[in-house]
Amino acid sequence: MTTNKPFAMDKLRFLYVIFTCLLVVEEGEGLKCHECEYCNRPGGVEATVCEQSDQDYCVSVIVRDKERNAKGQFIPDGKDIEVINRRCKTAEEGFLERRPLFCEVPEPMQDKQNVFCCQTDFCNSHVPKLLNPPGSEDDLQGSSQFPEGIVVAVIVVAVVVVAVATIAFYYVWSRRKRNFVDEPVTDTTVDTNPLMGSQPSSLRELCDWSQSGSGSGLPLLVQRTIARQIRLIEVIGKGRYGEVWRGHWRGENVAVKIFHSREERSWFREAEIYQTVMLRHENILGFIASDNKDNGTWTQLWLITDFYENSSLFDYLNRTTVTLVGMIKLAHSSACGMAHLHMEILGAQGKPAIAHRDLKSKNILVKNDGTCCIADLGLAVRHDSRLDRVDILPTDRVGTKRYMAPELLDETMNMEHFESFKRADVYAFGLVLWEIARRCSVGGIFEEYQLPYFDMVQSDPALEEMRRVVCVDKQRPAVPNRWQNVEALRVIARLMKECWYANAAARLTALRIRKTLASMLEQEDVRVTV
DSSP: OGGGHHHHHHHHHHHHHHHHHHHHHHHHOSEEEEEBSSTTSTTOOOOEEEEEOTTSEEEEEEEEEEOBOTTSOBOTTOOEEEEEEEEEEOGGGOBSSSSBGGGOOOGGGTTTEEEEEEOSTTGGGSOOOOOOOTTOHHHHHHHTOOOHHHHHHHHHHHHHHHHHHHHHHHHHHHHHHHOSOOSOOOSOOTTTOTTTOSOOOSHHHHHHHHTTTTSSOSOHHHHHHHHTTOEEEEEEEEOSSEEEEEEEETTEEEEEEEEOGGGHHHHHHHHHHHTSTTOOOTTBOOEEEEEEEEOSSSEEEEEEEEOOTTOBHHHHHHHOOBOHHHHHHHHHHHHHHHHHHHOOBOSTTOBOEEEOSOOSGGGEEEOTTSOEEEOOOTTOEEEETTTTEEOOOOOSOOOOGGGOOHHHHTTOOOTTOHHHHHHHHHHHHHHHHHHHHHTBOBTTBOOOOOOTTTTTSOSSOOHHHHHIIIIISOOOOOOOGGGGGSHHHHHHHHHHHHHSOSSGGGSOOHHHHHHHHHHHHHHHHHHHHO
16 A cells, blocks of 8 residues: 555646646637737848737737848938837736727827737738828828719819800800990990080080190090990901991991001001191091000900991992082092191191092092091101101001002102102092092993003002003003093093103192182082072
């Protein structure tokens, strides 16, 4: 019995050890986690497996750090790197409502470090993400990311807005092209203008009122006020300078000449000539106002004058024939306008002598009473008799080649002598007389309308072609034989021949032409009355 007790004790000790080991093994079968330092870098600590109780955590940590060398020292100018560590954390390291404190990383710090905690085996193989640093390129790109649906919607809306804006702009532009001023004007009206005193209600009253002062036209403020009250109706003519519109001002028709922006010098010059002191005359086109207006697309240069339904003498003669009296009225009134231009009026408020330089049937308008007035003074020049100087401006524009005098065509004209310009006007007026006389119907006989030299040059002749016909061949428009059988036509024929002499000094003066035609008109009126 004595020999068996030690064996029994050993057996009991063996069973105790086995039981103890089983308890240890049972306790060791807890949470399994990865554990390593610098897991994503060469030279980092080798990964191991740690075991924790079911109440502990597997942790994965990512940190933004500067690049280091093998000794763990920072590398100068080293770039930012991301370092990953994995840990086993026990419940004893701190909890906040059963949540470990080391798992809580404030969002402002998540661009430098972030932590991921979990409680399943090897769950810390997952790595949390770092936020991009504020102001970084990735952060800016990330901040501009929107859901695809929102991006598509924004693009569609932008395209629609651009399309609508384009259509609206085109509509407004085309509407203004047809009628630049279509809405009520909010500017100070003529009625409330302090310069106006009493309230003229018509263009005639305005013109009469303007003559009570210096005689140089309406005040500039009144001109601008009128210009902003005009409503354009329709285009009635086009030329190299721009367009002519029919407009309305207080129920009255006015003509609005709109110059191209590149013709600003011509616009300014014509407005300046029209406002010459004492220029206003019944046979000079009535000037009302000038203004420059911005229509939203370009600057318009306006010249506003009286409007006549018969339009130009060129258009009038194309449409109809005239009687003997009608012919003389057209010729006499045109001569009166030219004579008033050429005449110098002396005095403190005198008028300088003016030469037209582009006299032709298209620049003479026919009034409702069958008389004419001279228009288009854009090329006109004034004579300063005190200094004996011509204020001719440098310009690319020249007169109409068909109506140029011989001395202009062969370039022998003395540009320093003002009388030369007046004589060139007289030559052109002789051609206008020829145009009028051809349309005079006597006994139902008349000639069809034609431009001077129609049978000698092309429709748009060159200077060289006109020089050959007029200067070299010394040709002039043909006078029909029937004119010799009618006293009035015979006198007109003699007048025109004396206007287009090759020798400029031998031509009639405007005053002589006016007196001759006035005598003819008086005789013809007496004959008709009898």
